Amino acid sequence: MVGGGQLARMTHEAGIPLGLKFKLLSDTPQDSAAQAVADVVVGDYRDLETLRAFARGCDVITFDHEHVPLEHLRALEADGVPVRPSPDALAHAQDKGVMRERLTALGVPCPRHRIVRDPADVTAFAQEGTGYPVVLKTVRGGYDGKGVWVVRSEAEAADPFRAGVPVLAEEKVDFARELAANVVRSPHGQAVAYPVVESQQVNGVCDTVIAPAPGLSEELSGEAQELALRIAKELGVVGHLAVELFETRQGEILVNELAMRPHNSGHWTQDGSMTSQFANHLRAVLDLPLGDPRARTPWTVMCNVLGGDYPDMYAGYLHCMARDPQLKIHMYGKDVKPGRKVGHVNTYGDDLDDVLERARHAAGYLRGTITE
Template identity: 85%
Template sequence: MTYPVVGMVGGGQLARMTHEAGIPLGIRFRLLSDTPVESAAQVVGDVVVGDYRDLNTLREFARGCDVITFDHEHVPGDHLRALLEDGIAVRPGPDALRFAQDKGEMRQRLHALGVPCPRHRPVADPADVSAFAAEGEGFPVVLKTVRGGYDGKGVWVVRSESEAADPFRAGVPVLAEEKVDFVRELAANVVRSPHGQAVAYPVVESVQVDGVCDTVIAPAPELPAERAVAAQELALRIAEELGVVGHLAVELFETRDGRVLVNELAMRPHNSGHWTQDGAVTSQFANHLRAVLDLPLGDPRPRARWTVMANVLGGDYPDMYSAYLHCMARDPQLKIHMYGKDVKPGRKVGHVNTCGEDLADVRARARHAADYLRGTITE
């Protein structure tokens, strides 16, 4: 057998869908999962249960893998450097991942590269937040812990100095950013190989609700072509400058005055790329694998005029499977992607993709299915 072994750290839905995309490649997929019941651990054959924060566990897991990649960005950089010293290929590597792990380092590096970002600086305490506000347009100000945040966690919008105490309680460095007056959020997804090949997916619109991605529309409607190309070029440049290998999601603000600013980076398959499973020639998961294996990348072009992804959040009704009957009967083209997770209110437990020629229809079909699966509508 000459097929390589890809080791993926983290048992979430991104690993689950990466395994799915790896089956046709004939590669071996090995998973390091916190528990045997995680989303990916349910469907992968070769699962090691262990804690990625423990270096010995990680080393033991990596032995026999041809390359290590990630479902999340939480593996300590020192651990990854130890793997590199062991001769293991780590993709993306620690020197790239630090910019996805630490928002302070990310801002500093992007600023140095001349990449347009929201006004920002580290802040020491609530009084310093007031000073930051005074340096610009005043309150509100966005505060972020530099590490550990996701899906709106670790992010606060504060309207006064007195509201600014919470973020400092965890003892993690805090970054202040201007509250950008954006018209919408975009995402530019690219994939880059060690040998420097890169592909860019169409720029998408990402609709957030309560800080959580709700809907993604591919391509972003009415985005001027030159702005779309500029966003793709920006993402490709960031991938190259930061030495990213694999999938890179660049979350963007489109401002009222027509600028595009970088909000966040993610160096792994990303929620804003889930539409590619059914809407692109090659999915983000397949291309992430091809990149970390240093294989030529697949065509990122869309297969339909419009694709809409809607996240399925947990609601009050625990039995989503029963809802398949109505959803599938109503829309034979609907693509359901569930993660094998127990339903908890607000938890992302799956997503749906719809494709077609008419955006309003494609969007309505995705919305209906996501709402029906959640249980917020009953017909």
């Protein structure tokens, strides 16, 4: 697995029961997964020879991020190394402009959009639609709210162009809520779909995920799952695909983003589904039969633990575990920085209000924003 973050750490954990020999290419020995994996190569994923040396002896290469240069991945494929997802698929997760162009050609519902050249072009785009505000995104490298701006005038539109990369303009959708449809697809075409979830963001960062999305009609849920499965097939995705969606106030869905790896909106599956997203991602890239994606209980809630004014962690564990013996805590071993995802908690049960309260209390206590 290329990338040493928490997604690699949790994927490795899912592979232990299968007896997999898990090899990791990590930026530093201190990265989240590097702390837990035995076979770690420290190196730069942007260097082709480093990637080639890492890939020797590997049966398959997969990723915990989408940033490896596509030309390097094509070189690995030419060397005979299976790369999953393939560079042709991964291009749609690396470049938002490529993604929008392909999805539009497939007839997938998306926000109104186009590549813009400068702030004046942003104003022209706004005038073609409903005016300002407009959402601007750098086509590469953005995540967790980074590389995304909501601008309300031409003067505010200058910042995104300073990065020197193409900028995508999108209409600001008046959505009712954000959803996510997570699916997994194997090389021989088997695919499974997890229950559609509601994803709640705070300052551009995922805060809470509710599985399944409360009050979502069976018709719209099925439509979202079918759309995600179609996108996975059309783009040739192998492994886990997260399709982030807007549910509009008119009861329609629009595709916001794609991620071709395990995803924050699927962390609930570790404790809430028959087969986690991490286990199914491994099964897919190894072309094993996929596992059952159904939920174990009526409700599961995931809350991220973000860096803050941390209390003593041992004391935090004492409180949270004593208060809620069913609570599942997943910490990533990362240095605490304000707003950084350093862990998450999962709760589950029959009563949504109770499950929500338990998850939010635990995440808040571990962060230090709740003290009793």
